[in-house]
Amino acid sequence: MKTNFINIKSCFANVIRPLGGVQWFVAILIIVSAWVFAPPSVLAKLKEDQIVPEASNARLGGDKQRTRFVVDISSSIGYAVYVLPDPYRVIIDLPEVNFQLPPGQGTSGRGLVTGYRYGLFSPGRSRIVIDTSAPVLIQKSLVIPAKNKKPARLVVDIVKTDKKTFFKNRKSQLQTQSGMAKLARIPIPVPKPRGTIIPGFNKKSDRVSKKRAKKTIIIDPGHGGIDSGAVDPRGVQDKKIVLSVARILKKILMKTGRYHVLMTREDDTFIPLRKRVEFARRNDGDLFISIHADTVNRSYVRGTTLYTLSEKASDAEAAALARKENRSDIIAGVDLGRENDVVTDILIDLVLRETKNHSIFFAQTVVKGLKGVTKINKKPHRFAGFAVLKAPDIPSVLIELGFLSNGQDARLLSSLNWRRKISRSVAKSIDKYFKS
Ligand SMILES: [Zn+2]
Incomplete structure (x- = not known):
């Protein structure tokens, strides 16, 4: 059933592709604010109606000094990217994305990247975690909109740094686009699977x-x-x-x-x-x-x-x-x-x-x-x-x-x-x- 659901959603994603950047910006803002303020029932309904972008491929380029990570997405989306220590990682937070990358992607690395994972992180929110072999800083991040039948691309460039510089700069490393700054800072919602609230539980x-x-x-x-x-x-x-x-x-x-x-x-x-x-x-x-x-x-x-x-x-x-x-x-x-x-x-x-x-x-x-x-x-x-x-x-x-x-x-x-x-x-x- 879940598979059918995703297929239907990706069909919608195809239909909706011609939307412009401004419309997407507005759409994402609406989704993000609805997600933050809506009660769970509305949230469930919203999730069904929401169009989920699809990630179809990802690749790495560069060397041990500077490495580029690129992911192809059916449409431009907002994101937040930042770094974490212990172990060193780059985190990319996204609205919900339907990951359809070829099997085995992310199991090996290149340059500064040793591998990466992706998937749903919490309801309505997806994440890519990139493991790095050394402390890194984010040099640049951007979304290149879809054009001429080519999918949109999320690009993150990372550069090697030393431990001291990493810890000095890690807090200022957050880079965001399209309202994802808010999303990156709000705490992870406490999961409340349907039907889990016991009435009068507090009494x-x-x-x-x-x-x-x-x-x-x-x-x-x-x-x-x-x-x-x-x-x-x-x-x-x-x-x-x-x-x-x-x-x-x-x-x-x-x-x-x-x-x-x-x-x-x-x-x-x-x-x-x-x-x-x-x-x-x-x-x-x-x-x-x-x-x-x-x-x-x-x-x-x-x-x-x-x-x-x-x-x-x-x-x-x-x-x-x-x-x-x-x-x-x-x-x-x-x-x-x-x-x-x-x-x-x-x-x-x-x-x-x-x-x-x-x-x-x-x-x-x-x-x-x-x-x-x-x-x-x-x-x-x-x-x-x-x-x-x-x-x-x-x-x-x-x-x-x-x-x-x-x-x-x-x-x-x-x-x-x-x-x-x-x-x-x-x-x-x-x-x-x-x-x-
Ligand atoms: Zn286990």
């Missing part, structure tokens, strides 16, 4: 009575949008598998009538890690389940693994995995320097002991349930410092469904039947957990 009495009646399960499909997560050699993406499993699990749980089920993302949108935790807390979750799939260098490693939070990792592999998963925000170009709020400041040791014990008990229940249902990892329950498991008051686990780097696991992960099987088993474990 303590309601919360208590709701708690007695129904438990709230927060399902967190990992990655999304610009962050694909693990990708297997055949191009199967972690973010798609985990969203599919999350949807199946949600359906099964809803059918029981015993649970409120909310998902941190309902579509292919990127959600920062701390926003996932905030979402769970805001919605008064009773249990938080983050779903992932992984790849490792050793292709023989396989099986489902459950992770819970711990300051000290249970083993080197668990530590490495947590490091990898915690990089999600960096991959998506989130400026961690600007993102220090309550949740990120919560230290692992502040996590209530009770929450920790409940998390461990739930993880063990799931592992027990999975025996005989699917292949589980040799060490099926491990501990590490996953950022997404840091809600101090909600028992939280992370399920690594399996390894895309293992042929047998990859086959299971691609099977709808297997996804149903594992979801039914997890749902049973949720029942058991709340019964005891």
Whole structure:
């Protein structure tokens, strides 16, 4: 259904192409201001009517001193471009763009660029993240309008600099066009997937009575949008598998009538890690389940693994995995320097002991349930410092469904039947957990 939707939109993009630059400017201004001020229902409607420009190709030119990045877009669009440190990156923020670049684009680099990623960053907002091998500054950026059947081009020129100059100039590096200055400065909207607002949620009495009646399960499909997560050699993406499993699990749980089920993302949108935790807390979750799939260098490693939070990792592999998963925000170009709020400041040791014990008990229940249902990892329950498991008051686990780097696991992960099987088993474990 999603594909059809995009096709329809790109048809519109073709029809509308003859529009002039001024009209586009006005259109983008309207979209941006509507997006900032509109209530969610209007926003959803607007999103359906909105014309989404299509990015068809991108290329790199230049050398290790000066590198040019060019992306072809069906029409001129506004943008904001700036730089980030740790690691050094160039971020290009755009209104929503339908990326249709040839497969494999961005996996290799040239000049100062080691590679780039692109995708939806938050509703109505797309992003390109360019990794650089050294600190860089933006020399020039512009949009060349479409002309003579040639698409519009967004051009960004970067030049090599030293660390000192980078940090001195990074704040003044923001370059924008067509009203995107505003867009670049407004905070990332908190994702509110449809139907997630629990009426009267703020009233303590309601919360208590709701708690007695129904438990709230927060399902967190990992990655999304610009962050694909693990990708297997055949191009199967972690973010798609985990969203599919999350949807199946949600359906099964809803059918029981015993649970409120909310998902941190309902579509292919990127959600920062701390926003996932905030979402769970805001919605008064009773249990938080983050779903992932992984790849490792050793292709023989396989099986489902459950992770819970711990300051000290249970083993080197668990530590490495947590490091990898915690990089999600960096991959998506989130400026961690600007993102220090309550949740990120919560230290692992502040996590209530009770929450920790409940998390461990739930993880063990799931592992027990999975025996005989699917292949589980040799060490099926491990501990590490996953950022997404840091809600101090909600028992939280992370399920690594399996390894895309293992042929047998990859086959299971691609099977709808297997996804149903594992979801039914997890749902049973949720029942058991709340019964005891
Ligand atoms: Zn993952």
